[in-house]
Amino acid sequence: MDVKTLTLGVLCLGEASGYEIKKRFEDAFQHFFAAGFGSIYPALKKAEEEGLVTCTEVPQEGRPDKKVYRITAAGRAAFAAELAATSPEHKVRSEFLVLIYFAHLLPPARLAEVLEERQRGFEEMRRMVEGCDVECPEAGELTPALRFVAGYATAVFGAAIDYIDAHKGELVDAIKEGSSR
Template identity: 40%
Template sequence: MNTSHLCLGILSLGDASGYEIKKAIEQTFSHFQATSYGSIYPALAKLSEQGLVRYHEQAQPKRPTKKVFTLTDTGRKHFFQTLMATEPAEQHRSDFLFLMMFAHLLPNEQITLLLDKQTGLLQAELNLLTRIIDECETLTPGMHFTLEYGIAANQALLRLMQTRAASLSQEIDAARSPKTL
């Protein structure tokens, strides 16, 4: 999925400004889809040019006028076709895993720092997902499942980190040889 698809998906739930789309991505989609804030407005402009969304300007007291985007019937059909045609592939891109792939080249202190930092990030993500489930009353069943999936994945990763972190540095030391340093 790309930024345009994320925007269409969020707008399928109701009208929203670019800022509201950004917040929805951060709060609901960030654990399984990545996009930059700077890509949202160009995507919305392109979707508007294609007739998939339209917008109206809404005045705000003491703030700039905002654009509120609405999914058109054509946009809704396009999004449905995208949902029907998309294969459920998962792509894992992780700087942490890249660094750990080459942990044998790093000092033990750096490995420990990386493991601690990743554990903290996983716990923060788990807390966020749990808070969303606990506080959001408008989740669809699919949204709820997606959040539960993220919670289960983060819990499993945290268990792995807790059981393997202590022995990993020792295992790496034992596997190091002069040719890998």
């Protein structure tokens, strides 16, 4: 699945500009599907060429015109078809775990930093996911699907945080001993 497809997904939920889609990616998908302007704008352009979305330019003062995109029937169908065909992959690319795997080649002080930095990162992620719950009470109750995703993320980040917290001291001590010997 590429950025163009998920962009279609966002537009299924309502019209939006490229900038707004980027924000959606940040506060809803960030923890499982990141994307920057450099992939969103070209994706929107291509989707428009293919008739999957339409675009209305809204004049703005002191800014470039806002381009509001709306999904078409063809776009909706394309997104549904893509969803039906994608298998539930789940890939992780973790420099953090590489660093731990080769901890013996890291200065012990740096190792401790690495562990705390990642722990803070996970804590921030968890806060954000839980915040999602609180942020949108106006839209009525969270749908079951959204609750599932948020609950999943909370559980997984929680497990990661707890594990790091419970074992970091032990690891750092062992590496310190190893490097002084």
